[in-house]
Amino acid sequence: MSRAGETKMNPVLNASVRWSRRAALGTALAMGSLLASGQALAAELRVITSGAFTEAYKQLIPLFEAASGHTVLSSFGASVGNAPDSIPSRFARGEKFDLVILSETGLEALEKAGKLVPGSRQDLARSAIGVAVRKGTPKPDISTVAALKQTLLNAKSVAYSASASGTYLSTVLFPKLGVAEQLEKTGKKIFSERVGAVVARGDAELGFQQVSELIYFKELDFVGTLPEEVQQSLFFSAGLVQDSEQAAVAQQLVRFLRSAAVAPMVRATGLDPVGQPAAAGTNAR
Known part of the structure; x- marks a missing residue:
């Protein structure tokens, strides 16, 4: 990868x-x-x-x-x-x-x-699942479930993995937050590549993936992990x-x-x- x-x-x-x-x-x-x-x-x-x-x-x-x-x-x-x-x-x-x-x-x-x-x-x-943005861009608020929902609604593009974390996001979390319909337009499921690489290129505004797969990109700013109430620890x-x-x-x-x-x-x-x-x-x- x-x-x-x-x-x-x-x-x-x-x-x-x-x-x-x-x-x-x-x-x-x-x-x-x-x-x-x-x-x-x-x-x-x-x-x-x-x-x-x-x-x-x-x-x-x-x-x-x-x-x-x-x-x-x-x-x-x-x-x-x-x-x-x-x-x-x-x-x-x-x-x-x-x-x-x-x-x-x-x-x-x-x-x-x-x-x-x-x-x-x-x-x-x-x-745990984390969130990152391209370095130098504003860090969104994901500190609460309500803030995370609003951030997802506001984002122009959201990248997430086609693997385990992305399956949870697309089938459980997005529907639970009531943003699944919006993410059908703005979401990007990433295959055979790290989400961080997509965000680093500027092809997505927000990136969601396991923390261990995001923190090594020098082109990214790590925002944090999902709120505990909706976190999935694998x-x-x-x-x-x-x-x-x-x-x-x-x-x-x-x-x-x-x-x-x-x-x-x-x-x-x-x-x-x-x-x-x-x-x-x-x-x-």
Whole structure:
């Protein structure tokens, strides 16, 4: 997936980014402990992951490879939908993977379709939906449900993901707020691209997507998260693919991704690690 570039994060999350050398050392030591019982021979592990976990994944996988000696072959796609590069479409085409990381709804659908090992789900992180505008443009008020509704009605164009967050917005939130008819005219469902890239180009006034997919665009100003009353916090979870020959290595990677030692790195990408307190101050003000 393309993106317009990496940036300093919004001020709310800046403190999370600057993890200390001590934390990094703790991460390395924990990896050594986690991987000490690793495979005798290096293996190739095929993993596909969805957007919201992508930034954390890209930072952590090289550490896992260096510590374990395994090679991870990575693919990326949307959790839901029928876009050619979406995870469901790639499974439908018969593409082979050992481990999948995606939204809980997408994972449940794959498990029901018989693609995953029953009961293998392991939650990695929670993700909230956020809002961003192009840098330098006025930040709209989304601090209350009423303010969010008015902002949606006033917006000339609104971009939202074709994946899990966008499905919630278009099928649940917009109808609930009574703005669905307006969004049929001004809304843009974005396929196979990050919403932030669309807003950064000026092709949409407002962008709605998982926080972890918005905060890295230097061309954007992060507005905040949806009000709690209408927020949808999704788990992003890992599941073992049926008939994988690398199940043990896949489980090893999952243990690493869930470890407390890497939690600061996960949090810095706009996610709340499983088992960790929610990051303070991420709601819109």
